[in-house]
Amino acid sequence: KAGVTQTxxxxxxxxxxxxxxxxxxxxxxRSVSWYxxxxxxxxxxxxxxxxxxxxxxxxxxxxxxxxxxxNSRSEMNVSTLELGDSALYLCASSLSQGxxxxxxxxxxxxxxx
Amino acid sequence: xxxxxxxQAVILRxxxxxxxxxxxxxALYSVHWYRQKHGEAPVFLMILxxxxxxxxxxxxSASFNEKKQQSSLYLTASQLSYSGTYFCGxxxxxxxxxxxxxxxxxxxx
Numbered sequence: 001k002a003g004v005t006q007t008x009x010x011x012x013x014x015x016x017x018x019x020x021x022x023x024x025x026x027x028x029x030r031s032v033s034w035y036x037x038x039x040x041x042x043x044x045x046x047x048x049x050x051x052x053x054x055x056x057x058x059x060x061x062x063x064x065x066x067x068x069x070x071n072s073r074s075e076m077n078v079s080t081l082e083l084g085d086s087a088l089y090l091c092a093s094s095l096s097q098g099x100x101x102x103x104x105x106x107x108x109x110x111x112x113x
Numbered sequence: 114x115x116x117x118x119x120x121q122a123v124i125l126r127x128x129x130x131x132x133x134x135x136x137x138x139x140a141l142y143s144v145h146w147y148r149q150k151h152g153e154a155p156v157f158l159m160i161l162x163x164x165x166x167x168x169x170x171x172x173x174s175a176s177f178n179e180k181k182q183q184s185s186l187y188l189t190a191s192q193l194s195y196s197g198t199y200f201c202g203x204x205x206x207x208x209x210x211x212x213x214x215x216x217x218x219x220x221x222x
Contacts, residue, residue, distance in 0.1 A: 042215055043215075044212070048210070057209065
């Protein structure tokens, strides 16, 4: 079974630009979560999608948004990029909501200059 | 609301045991444990649910004290491959997921 895939793997953007990251979950998994990982803040929850609906949202500004498609693939968008948005963005999929283990993709390394 | 893990870092020799603790200030619904090696994504190790059910790795054990809102991960007879950063993760009644502060574990020959 193929794992979680994320594209692109690396991205360099300048302040003020916007970016869209993509995540394809494991086949059959319907829940997709997004996390931001930085050395200072660790792993922080961004949001979770299930059945094309955002079910939970972390404490991030409205510049961070996402969506999920009918095939469970998900995209995350960050508008008006700031230097502090530089991070590893991880996507994780699970069978469903609740007490299911999450399987992480390799991440997208975003650098904002 | 982020769970606090202890110790922050630990160095072991092969074959030694280690315990990693995770404490939350909020009531827990479940506790997940993940290991992340440098430059790689976190990998699922174990999930503990209220009521005692566990799912996960057969060489790693863990406990979940619901009343104390704590969980501990037990690594026995450590191997070099156990090196990495360990994270606990918790959720409360299906709300957002919180990862702990992380514990860096290094196993040396």
